[in-house]
Amino acid sequence: MLPAPPRFWLLKSEPHVFGYPDLVRLGREPWNGVRNYQARNYLRAMREGDLCxxxxxxxxxxxxxxxxxVVREAYPDNLQFDPASPSYDPKSTPENPRWSMVDVAPVLAFPAVLPLDTLRALPEWQDSPLIRKGNRLSVLPVTPEQFTAALAAAGVGLPDIPAGRLSRHQRTTSAARQSGR
Structure with a gap:
């Protein structure tokens, strides 16, 4: 039995703190410092190969x-143990960590930022918490329809992802297609 297909997420970051160009430059980076329980639970639900x-x-x-x-599934966020970090949590211990992080890698830079106003105008995004006032979660689930609509509105398609960054599911599915199964 194959694992579930990739799921889709939205990750928020302030570009002056860590923007998409920073991720491209670094190639891979932990998504750490999340200190909201619902957002943390979404991080823990992410699987290798999910797209964000x-x-x-x-x-x-x-x-x-x-x-x-997502290139590495949830593991303890190292910042929670660092007293010098703004994300330090004195109640968290290595034996019982409260906070998690995932590792992400860049896949595709949009030619220009797809503005929130454009997302608001898309029918697929009408039920998204992102477009509701007051939503401050830094990690949100996205439906396949929302993900596809965002790509279309940005005028891009998803490129082939290099084999080294394919999830186990995607490698298995790709191999099955190539062998005619």
């Missing part, structure tokens, strides 16, 4: 800058 819309928040314009892929 990388959203620049608190920017002009705020919007989606590109696509990233």
């Amino acid at each position: 819309l990388f959203y620049h928040s608190n920017a002009k314009p705020a919007g989606v800058a590109g696509v990233a892929q």
